[in-house]
Amino acid sequence: MLPRVSKSGKGSAFERGITALAPFVQREEHLKVPRQHTETILIDGQEHHVKAGVFLSNHKSRRNKLSTEQREQLAALGIYWATAT
Known part of the structure; x- marks a missing residue:
C-alpha cells in the first residue's frame, strides 16, 4: 500500500521515500x-x-x-528491521 501524497503533489519526505522504494522492490x-x-x-x-x-x-x-505507522509502511515492503524492537 502506497502512502497518500498531499494535494500539493509533494507529500512528506518519508512518503516520497516509501513511494520510491516500492518500484525498486x-x-x-x-x-x-x-x-x-x-x-x-x-x-x-x-x-x-x-x-x-x-x-x-x-x-x-x-x-x-520512527512512528508505528512509518514502521508499518516499511514492513509492508518487506524491510525486516522495521518490525524488530
Missing part, C-alpha cells in the same frame, strides 16, 4: 538498495528524484525514532 525483487541509488518517481505528473538508498540507510539508523 518490485523491479529488483530485493531490498539491497545501493546507498547512491536514485529512483525517479512521478507525483501528479512531476518527476521527483529520490535518493532511495540514502533514505533507507538513514531510516534504518534512526529506526528507534
